[in-house]
Amino acid sequence: MESTSRENLIAKARAKYVGDEPNYVKFKYKGFVCEIKRHEYLLTLCGYASFRAKYPINNEQYRNALENIDVHGGVTYFEISPSEKVTIGFDCAHYNDLSPTLQILEGKNNYKEYRTVDFVKREIQKMVDQIIKINDQLSAD
Template identity: 90%
Template sequence: MNDKSLKAKACTEYVGEPNYVKFKYKGFDCEIKRHEYLLTLCGYASFRAKYPINNEKYRNALENIDVHGGVTYFEISPSGKVTVGFDCAHYNDLSPTLQILEGKNNYQKYRTVDFVKKEIKKMVDQIIKINDQLGAD
């Protein structure tokens, strides 16, 4: 089944949404990417760590940010750039692919690009707060 035929059968919120969005928010590099099989969205924020990432309190705070489904992606590049992310493939999240293959479940909700963008901004605001709080300690 190709992407065009999937879109024709998928939930209406999915149809016409982009597969990739890149934006800046409060100096953070933010991205929304569509999972290639499930067609659900994932959100990411990348930034330079304000504290040594081996600081256990800092790392734990970043890994436990309150975001949809919790932090499911955490990476530190060799250059010191930190990327924190989450996905929209959890119990109550609707996957366009699974909807097509298994039928619609009324209790599930498709998480739109707008929803993911709001969650990324919420995540960035928390990272800024974590940075400010650790600086006060």
């Protein structure tokens, strides 16, 4: 696909589904650094929360609990920095999620719902609340 036609496709998808939504949002929630990032081609959103690990990340119970957080589509991103900073994320490019560019490209409505910035922000907050609960539960053990 030529770059001009690719750019036109993305512009058309942005106009129809994304509107004025930002491509990037950073905020803090309960002390966690949270980010929303838009995929540059699909125009779908991903949500992330970063924090310092409360327990050694090699603690199997802790790591399994973090990797299995209940969030839209499940945890699809898990990174640990050398300084034990953990970033957990998810994306909105799953079955029934509308990917704006693919929707325009395919010309048919196979997908149910475009996941908005507000939706992703609520999911990030839900994810952070679960991380806090995991930390509290392990503290009690």
